[in-house]
Structure formats: structure tokens, C-alpha cells
Amino acid sequence: MTKVLMYGCNGFMGHVICDLIKDMDQVEVAAGVDVKAVEQASFPVYTSLEDVDVDVDVIIDFSAAAAVDAVLDYAGAKKIPLVECTTGLSEDQLAHLNEVSREVAVLRSANMSLGVNTLLKLVRAAVAVLGQAGFDIDIVEKHHRRKLDAPSGTAIALADAINEAAGGKYDYVYDRSQRRMSRPAEEIGISAVRGGTIVGEHEVIFAGTDEVIEFKHTAYSRAVFGKGAIQAAIFLKDQPAGLYDMSDVIG
Numbered sequence: 001m002t003k004v005l006m007y008g009c010n011g012f013m014g015h016v017i018c019d020l021i022k023d024m025d026q027v028e029v030a031a032g033v034d035v036k037a038v039e040q041a042s043f044p045v046y047t048s049l050e051d052v053d054v055d056v057d058v059i060i061d062f063s064a065a066a067a068v069d070a071v072l073d074y075a076g077a078k079k080i081p082l083v084e085c086t087t088g089l090s091e092d093q094l095a096h097l098n099e100v101s102r103e104v105a106v107l108r109s110a111n112m113s114l115g116v117n118t119l120l121k122l123v124r125a126a127v128a129v130l131g132q133a134g135f136d137i138d139i140v141e142k143h144h145r146r147k148l149d150a151p152s153g154t155a156i157a158l159a160d161a162i163n164e165a166a167g168g169k170y171d172y173v174y175d176r177s178q179r180r181m182s183r184p185a186e187e188i189g190i191s192a193v194r195g196g197t198i199v200g201e202h203e204v205i206f207a208g209t210d211e212v213i214e215f216k217h218t219a220y221s222r223a224v225f226g227k228g229a230i231q232a233a234i235f236l237k238d239q240p241a242g243l244y245d246m247s248d249v250i251g
Contacts, residue, residue, distance in 0.1 A: 002237050003030040004230075005056040005080070007071055008063030009045060010034040013085070016226040017060060027234055030056045049074045058233045061086055068093050072100045081105040081236040085112055085229050088149035101243040107236050109246040110153035112228030116202065117246040119217045123158060123204050124165040126215065131166045135208040136183060142193040142201040150192035154202055159188050162204075 004021065008014045009032025018029050018040065031054040032045040039045050046052050049070065061071045062085040072093075075082040081104055084097060100106055109117065127137070141155040151174065163170045170188045183189075200219040205212065219225070228246060235249045 002027040002234050003055065003057045004028065004233055005030060005052065005054070005059045006032045007049075007059055007061040007067070008034055009040065009043075010036040010038050011063060013062040013222060013226060016222050017062065017229055020223065020226050020230060024230070027230060030054050056080060057237045058083060060229050060233050062229065065089055065093065069096055072096050072106075075106070076100040076103045079104050081233075081239065082107070083229055083232045083236055084108040085225070087153040098243060102241060104241050105236050105239040105244060106242075107232050107244040107246075107248070109228075109232070110157035111200075112225040112232065112246060113200075113217070113219060114228055114231075114246070114250055115217050115219075115224065116154055117228075117250055119202070119204075119215055120158065120161045120247070122215055124161050126204075126206060126213070127162045127165045130206045130208065130213065131162070133208060134185065135206040135213075136185075137162060137170070138189040138191070138205045138207070140191045140193070140203045140205070142195075142198045144198050145195050147194060150194065151190045152192065152200070152202070154200070155190050155192070158202060158204055159190060162188065 004027060006014055006018060006029050009018060021027055021029050029043045031043050031052055032040055033049055034045055035047060037047050058081045059075055060083045065086055065088045068086050068089060084106060097106060097108060139155050139158055141152045143152060159172055169186050171186065173187050173189050199222055202217050204215040232246065232249050236244065
């Protein structure tokens with residue numbers, strides 16, 4: 001049995017994950033932490049990490065970027081593996097995360113969906129062929145109006161996967177409105193759409209001469225991210241210190 005400390009348990013994704021776990025046999029929520037002191041029926045909720053007095057195997061953090069440093073410090077001090085799902089982290093926070101991963105297992109992914117992580121593998125394979133053939137590459141991502149960061153972490157992860165497979169030859173462009181020139185060959189355009197209740201959509205476009213190939217992932221429910229986070233927690237429970245991502249979970 002994997003005992004989870006759900007950080008941000010009373011947030012939207014916290015509720016999604018807790019509801020999913022209710023129907024699972026191999027994992028349970030042992031405790032939750034949230035600034036909203038609303039008790040859950042099946043586990044205690046604390047307003048501070050320091051107040052937690054329940055033994056847990058792993059932490060899932062689906063809160064906000066402002067809270068991440070405190071969660072990292074706690075995971076490192078208590079040697080509790082951490083699944084870090086929060087997006088929009090600063091360079092300093094990423095450095096902090098890397099530092100903590102030397103002491104305890106930390107898993108971070110720009111997107112917890114199994115489908116998106118399969119997409120990352122597909123675009124790496126595609127650029128090895130299409131990039132060499134001179135195809136132009138653009139990424140379009142769409143999310144709900146409440147999403148704070150743009151472009152999404154997943155869009156950047158897709159661009160990074162492509163760029164790594166291509167030997168780092170691409171520059172990223174987020175706005176072409178101020179230039180009057182033909183598209184350079186070695187750039188990836190990244191566009192963000194914000195509106196309505198779009199859960200998440202990512203499209204990678206390989207545009208060549210007289211043909212276009214598109215890879216697209218659409219999330220219809222945030223449950224896909226919750227399922228991935230739970231699988232990550234089960235995987236991470238017994239892992240040694242180090243930095244992991246969803247590619248380690250899906251193999």
C-alpha cells in the first residue's frame with residue numbers, strides 16, 4: 001500500500017486525485033495539506049506541513065508555484081519522495097528541485113498525462129526524419145482562461161524534446177508580429193491560446209513542401225493528469241534519490 005500526502009488536497013486537482021484514489025486498492029491518501037482548512041471524510045487535513053503527524057510514503061504536490069519551495073524543503077528534510085506536478089516554476093525553483101533530488105527521489109514532469117509523454121517520444125522520432133528533410137515546426141497549445149503561465153510547460157517540453165533530438169539547432173519564437181521576414185529554417189514557433197474551459201490541447205505541426213504532418217493530444221478531463229500523478233507516486237515510493245520524470249514511469 002502506498003500512503004500519499006496530498007499537498008493542495010482542497011484544490012481542483014487535489015479533489016480529482018483524492019476521488020480517483022478512493023477506488024484504488026494499492027494506494028490511499030493518508031493525509032492532506034491545504035491553506036483551506038476543509039476536512040476530508042477519509043483523511044486529516046492540515047494547514048501546514050509542519051503539523052503533519054501521519055506517516056506517509058510519498059508526497060503529491062499539485063498546488064501553486066509559490067508553495068513549491070516549502071514542499072521541496074520538507075521532502076528533503078523528511079526524506080519523503082515527491083511527485084511535483086506544479087507548473088510555472090522559476091529557474092531558481094528548478095535549481096532547488098535538482099538540489100533536493102540529490103537527497104530523495106523527486107519526479108517532475110511538465111505534464112503528468114501518459115498520452116502526452118507518449119507524444120514526447122513520437123515527436124523525437126519524427127524530427128529525426130522530418131527535421132533533416134527541412135520541415136518547419138510549430139507548436140500550438142490551448143488552455144482554459146484561468147491558466148496563468150504561457151506558453152504551457154508541456155509546449156516547452158515538446159519543443160525541448162524536438163530540439164534535443166535535433167542537436168539543439170532550433171531557436172524558440174513566441175511572437176512574430178513585429179518582424180517582416182521569411183521564416184528562418186531553424187526555429188520553432190510556439191503559440192498559446194487561452195479561453196473558455198479548454199482542459200488542454202497540444203498540437204505539433206511539421207510543415208514540409210506539399211505535405212503536413214500533425215501530432216495532437218487533447219485532454220478532455222483533468223483526470224488524465226491525476227491518473228498519471230498517482231501512477232508516478234506508486235512508482236516513486238521505493239526509488240533511490242534522484243530526479244525522475246514520466247518517461248521513467250511509462251518505460
